[in-house]
Amino acid sequence: MDYASADVxxxxxxxxxxxxxxxxTAIWVLFELLEYHLLTLVCHCLMIVLALSFLWSNAATFINKSPPQIPNICLPEKQVVEVASALSKEINCALSVLHGVASGRDIKTFFFVIAGLWVLSVVGSWCNFVSLVYIAFVLLHTVPVLYEKYEDQVDTFAEKAMHEIKKQYAVFDAKVLSKIPRGPSRDKKHL
Structure with a gap:
C-alpha cells in the first residue's frame, strides 16, 4: 500500500x-544519547550483512540448500543526473536569493534574512545538528495535526499576530529604516 506523506x-x-x-526517536537516541556515529553504524550494518551472506552461502552446501541469490545493485545514471540537476537548481536559487539580499536592493528582506540567520545561530548554539533535525521531525509530526484540530483558534491568533507585526514594522520603518541614507538608484541615468 502506498501512503502519502500528508497522511503520515x-x-x-x-x-x-x-x-x-x-x-x-530510535535514531536520535542511537546517535545523540548513545553517541553512536553514522559511519560506524553503516560499517557495522554492512559487516553484519556481509557476514550473514557469507555464512549462508557457505553453509548452504552443507545443508543441501541453494545459496542466496544476491541481486546486482546498480544506480541508474539518469536518475542520479536528475537528482544532481535538481539539487544544483535549488542551490543556485538559494545563492541568487542571497545575492539579491547582499546587493542591498531590498532592506526589508535583508533584515528578515539577518534575523532568521541569527535565530538559527542561537538555536544552533543550544543543540547539535542531529537534535535540531529530530526536533524539526517531531514538529512536522505534531504541528499539522494540532493545526487541523484547532484551525479556527490558530487562524484567529495568527491574524492578530500578523496585524501586530505589521504595526510594529511600520513603526520601525518610520523611526529607523526611513532615516537610513540610500545611494542613487540604479535606474537613473547619469550624464
Missing amino acids: FLWRNKKISAGVLGVA
Missing part, C-alpha cells in the same frame, strides 16, 4: 505515523 504527518494511519516517529 496528519496521523490518518496511526500505526504508520507512530512507527515513523518511533524510528526517528
Whole structure:
C-alpha cells in the first residue's frame, strides 16, 4: 500500500505515523544519547550483512540448500543526473536569493534574512545538528495535526499576530529604516 506523506504527518494511519516517529526517536537516541556515529553504524550494518551472506552461502552446501541469490545493485545514471540537476537548481536559487539580499536592493528582506540567520545561530548554539533535525521531525509530526484540530483558534491568533507585526514594522520603518541614507538608484541615468 502506498501512503502519502500528508497522511503520515496528519496521523490518518496511526500505526504508520507512530512507527515513523518511533524510528526517528530510535535514531536520535542511537546517535545523540548513545553517541553512536553514522559511519560506524553503516560499517557495522554492512559487516553484519556481509557476514550473514557469507555464512549462508557457505553453509548452504552443507545443508543441501541453494545459496542466496544476491541481486546486482546498480544506480541508474539518469536518475542520479536528475537528482544532481535538481539539487544544483535549488542551490543556485538559494545563492541568487542571497545575492539579491547582499546587493542591498531590498532592506526589508535583508533584515528578515539577518534575523532568521541569527535565530538559527542561537538555536544552533543550544543543540547539535542531529537534535535540531529530530526536533524539526517531531514538529512536522505534531504541528499539522494540532493545526487541523484547532484551525479556527490558530487562524484567529495568527491574524492578530500578523496585524501586530505589521504595526510594529511600520513603526520601525518610520523611526529607523526611513532615516537610513540610500545611494542613487540604479535606474537613473547619469550624464
